[in-house]
Amino acid sequence: xxxxxxxxxxxxxxxxxxxxxxxxxxxxxxxxxxxxxxxxxxxxxxxxxxxxxxxxxxxxxxxxxxxxxxxxxxxxxxxxxxxxxxxxxxxxxxxxxxxxxxxxxxxxxxxxxxxxxxxxxxxxxxxxxxxxxxxxxxxxxxxxxxxxxxxxxxxxxxxxxxxxxxxxxxxxxxxxxxxxxxxxxxxxxxxxxxxxxxxxxxxxxxxxxxxxx
Amino acid sequence: xxxxxxxxxxxxxxxxxxxxxxxxxxxxxxxxxxxxxxxxxxxxxxxxxxxxxxxxxxxxxxxxxxxxxxxxxxxxxxxxxxxxxxxxxxxxxxxxxxxxxxxxxxxxxxxxxxxxxxxxxxxxxxxxxxxxxxxxxxxxxxxxxxxxxxxxxxxxxxxxxxxxxxxxxxxxxxxxxxxxxxxxxxxxxxxxxxxxxxxxxxxxxxxxxxxxxxxxxxxxxxxxxxxxxxxxxxxxxxxxxxxxxxxxxxxxxxxxxxxxxxxxxxxxxxxxxxxxxxxxxxxxxxxxxxxxxxxxxxxxxxxxxxxxxxx
Numbered sequence: 373x374x375x376x377x378x379x380x381x382x383x384x385x386x387x388x389x390x391x392x393x394x395x396x397x398x399x400x401x402x403x404x405x406x407x408x409x410x411x412x413x414x415x416x417x418x419x420x421x422x423x424x425x426x427x428x429x430x431x432x433x434x435x436x437x438x439x440x441x442x443x444x445x446x447x448x449x450x451x452x453x454x455x456x457x458x459x460x461x462x463x464x465x466x467x468x469x470x471x472x473x474x475x476x477x478x479x480x481x482x483x484x485x486x487x488x489x490x491x492x493x494x495x496x497x498x499x500x501x502x503x504x505x506x507x508x509x510x511x512x513x514x515x516x517x518x519x520x521x522x523x524x525x526x527x528x529x530x531x532x533x534x535x536x537x538x539x540x541x542x543x544x545x546x547x548x549x550x551x552x553x554x555x556x557x558x559x560x561x562x563x564x565x566x567x568x569x570x571x572x573x574x575x576x577x578x579x580x581x582x583x584x585x
Numbered sequence: 586x587x588x589x590x591x592x593x594x595x596x597x598x599x600x601x602x603x604x605x606x607x608x609x610x611x612x613x614x615x616x617x618x619x620x621x622x623x624x625x626x627x628x629x630x631x632x633x634x635x636x637x638x639x640x641x642x643x644x645x646x647x648x649x650x651x652x653x654x655x656x657x658x659x660x661x662x663x664x665x666x667x668x669x670x671x672x673x674x675x676x677x678x679x680x681x682x683x684x685x686x687x688x689x690x691x692x693x694x695x696x697x698x699x700x701x702x703x704x705x706x707x708x709x710x711x712x713x714x715x716x717x718x719x720x721x722x723x724x725x726x727x728x729x730x731x732x733x734x735x736x737x738x739x740x741x742x743x744x745x746x747x748x749x750x751x752x753x754x755x756x757x758x759x760x761x762x763x764x765x766x767x768x769x770x771x772x773x774x775x776x777x778x779x780x781x782x783x784x785x786x787x788x789x790x791x792x793x794x795x796x797x798x799x800x801x802x803x804x805x806x807x808x809x810x811x812x813x814x815x816x817x818x819x820x821x822x823x824x825x826x827x828x829x830x831x832x833x834x835x836x837x838x839x840x841x842x843x844x845x846x847x848x849x850x851x852x853x854x855x856x857x858x859x860x861x862x863x864x865x866x867x868x869x870x871x872x873x874x875x876x877x878x879x880x881x882x883x884x885x886x887x888x889x890x891x892x893x894x895x896x
Contacts, residue, residue, distance in 0.1 A: 395664065397864055537674040544680040545660075547668040547863060581858035 379458040383434075386459065387427040390420070394535055394548035398428035401578065402554030403525060405430050409489055410555070411524050412437070413512060415505055415575060416493035417533040419445070424529055425491050426460065428550045438463050439491040440480055463490065467497075477511050481518045491527075494571065500538045505576060508568045516558040516567060523555035524571060528578035551578040586644050587763050589824045593773070594644075597637050604630045622787075628868025636866075636875075640772075644765055649696070651768060652750045656692040661872035662742035662880075663688065665862040670734035675722035679715050679732070683739050687711060691747050698754040707744040712736060741880055742873070748883040755887075757894045760826040767890070770825050770832075771839060774818045775882045776875075778840040779847070781817075782810025799851040802844075811840045826894055835889060839882040846881025850874075 390396060398405075414421060422439035429437055441447075443464040446456025456462045463483040465476035483490065496509035516524060528551045536543040553574050558567055608627040615623050643650035663683065672680060687707065694703035716732045749771065753764035760767075786806025794802045818836020822829040850873065854860065863871025873880075 395661075395863075395865070531668060534672065537677055540674075540677050542681055544667075544677065545664055545684060546680075547664055 375458060379454075382455065383459045386423060386455070390423050390427045393543055393545050394424065394531070395545075396424050396428055396548045396550060399549060399551040401551055403552055405433055405552075407432060407436070409484070409487060409522050411484075411515060411522055412489065412491045412527045412552075413494045413524055413571060413575065414491065414527040414529050415499065416495050416497070417499045417529075418536060419498075420532050420536065421493070421529050422460065422462075422491045424532060424548055424550055425527060433489070436487070437489040437491060438483060440465060440483075440493070442467055477514045477518075480511075480515060484515075484519050484522065494568075500533075504579070505572065508572055510564060510568075512571060513558075513564045513567050520558045523557055525555050526553040526571065526575040526578060527551065528553070528575060528580075530580055549580065551580070553578045586647070587766060589763070589766055590644055590769060593766075593769055593824065594637070594641055597773075601630065601634055601637065604633070625868050630868075632866050632868050640769075644769075647765070648750070648753050651753060651765065652692055652696050655746055655750045656688060658872060658876060659688050659692070659743045659746045660684070661863075661865060662746060662876055663738055665865075665871045665873050666738040666742050667735065669857045669859060669862070670731075670738065671727065672731050672735065673724055673726065675724035676719050676731055676735065678722070679718040679735055682715065682718055683735055683743075687739050687743050691743050692750075695747050695751050695754065700751075700754060703747065703751065707739055711739055715739070745880045745884050746876065748887040749879065751887060752890070755891055755895055757826045757890075758896060760894075763824075763826075766824040767826075770818070770821055771883060771886050772879060773821065774814055774836045775839050775843040775879045777817050778810050778814030778843055779878050780810075781813045782806040782844070785809030785813075795848055795851075798848055798855060802847070802851075807844060811837065811844065814840045831893075835886060838889065839886050842882040842885050843878030846878045849881070850877040 412425060414425060422441065426434060426437065426439065439460055439462045441456055441460075441462040441464055443466040445452070446460075446462050447453055447464045448456075456464065463480055465479050466474055467476060480490065480492070492512065492515070494508040494512040495506040496511065497506070499506045512524070516522075529548065530551070531546055531548045534544070535546050535548060556571055556574055562570075605627075608623065608630050611623045612627060639654060643654040646653075667680065667683070691703060691706055694706055715736055719728065719732055719735075749768055752767040752771065755764065755767070782802075783806065785808075786801060786803045789805040789809065790801075790803030792804045793800065794804055794807055815833050815837040818839075819829045819833035821836075822832035825832050827835060850862075854862065861870030862873035865871050866875055869875045
């Protein structure tokens with residue numbers, strides 16, 4: 373009871389802080405914030421990424437949306453673990469162990485069967501390179517194969533890496549934006565490469581202009 | 586708050602009531618083709634209500650209130666500006682310094698009324714120290730472009746904007762305690778000029794001033810807007826230390842600076858490939874979209890007033 377209250381209060385303060393720091397606003401360009409089951413796929417450059425998506429979702433959708441996060445980072449014991457498990461109710465997957473019997477994608481598909489939406493990073497890891505977007509891992513395709521009925525919504529998160537670059541401690545309050553694109557559904561007999569390519573292009577199309585030299 | 590300020594706010598509220606009635610009337614009459622223009626007009630009018638209310642609250646708190654209001658405006662403007670510029674990871678310290686040293690120190694210096702330092706802090710000390718932060722990180726790729734953009738952002742969003750509350754520090758004989766009215770005069774005249782240029786442009790605009798920069802700036806809008814805003818400035822002489830003719834002259838110069846400021850900002854937006862600086866103020870765009878004209882007018886208005894009216 374108390375734990376739930378603390379978690380909710382903390383969720384609100386995290387969202388408030390993210391708003392104040394980054395002035396983040398949603399741009400529902402390709403779809404509306406409907407209470408549909410969805411998999412939001414986003415570019416991933418910072419630990420703050422899912423916080424931004426979560427912050428711009430309407431409260432009703434927030435409660436039914438869980439981020440898919442790394443067990444080794446968000447599954448610990450301390451404050452970070454509390455935020456990961458209790459505040460964001462993350463679906464924790466173990467990317468490292470490769471242990472027999474632990475299939476990360478099976479865990480994610482399992483979470484979908486409970487009817488919630490997910491925030492999923494198809495690059496599989498944080499992008500700390502100069503590349504705009506890393507190649508997608510096959511996880512997204514396997515997810516779509518398992519649940520072809522659920523729409524995949526590309527979400528471009530802009531500027532987080534500039535707010536707090538890797539290895540820096542203090543954030544710079546630059547503006548961030550979160551752009552939601554047109555939903556994508558796996559077509560019958562669409563192959564892995566074709567689907568991932570389509571999803572990738574859908575995501576890249578949302579990138580704003582104006583940051584180039 | 587001087588009693589002239591209360592009369593001013595009542596006058597502004599009356600203008601906004603009329604604008605709201607016109608906007609709602611147009612909304613009822615027009616459907617389809619003109620719909621988006623009318624909707625945008627109504628959003629703008631609503632934003633003006635909020636802006637006037639914010640000024641009202643700031644004026645209640647006097648100098649401190651106005652300084653805090655513009656420090657916040659500087660913050661919002663700087664973040665919009667730097668969001669649209671190219672910087673690298675190695676500029677992180679320079680960016681941190683711009684936000685967390687540049688803004689507070691500049692406004693603190695205005696607050697303690699240290700003219701000798703607030704007028705050189707950013708153009709001299711900031712100018713020389715900022716590139717050092719970036720240079721120390723050793724990344725030379727596009728160094729000049731990166732550092733120039735940060736410096737430009739600071740000068741525009743912090744230095745120039747801080748000259749609006751700095752009007753409160755001018756010691757004009759016979760005008761003690763009425764500095765708020767100078768702030769009101771500058772903001773009303775320059776923003777009034779923007780609004781009047783918009784109105785004249787929408788009603789009569791045909792010949793574009795700078796088609797490659799902005800599709801919405803026309804000669805008809807410019808001439809009608811600046812002429813009527815100059816008249817507005819002359820009509821407001823009673824809240825200033827100026828004679829009607831001096832008020833008209835200063836209003837005219839401020840409106841012209843406001844106009845060229847708008848052009849310069851349009852050029853930057855075109856270069857960056859965006860239509861607006863941000864989405865903070867509905868109907869207007871970002872803070873910089875609303876502030877661009879005042880940014881160019883404020884330092885000139887400040888120094889002309891200081892040169893002629895401060896002994």
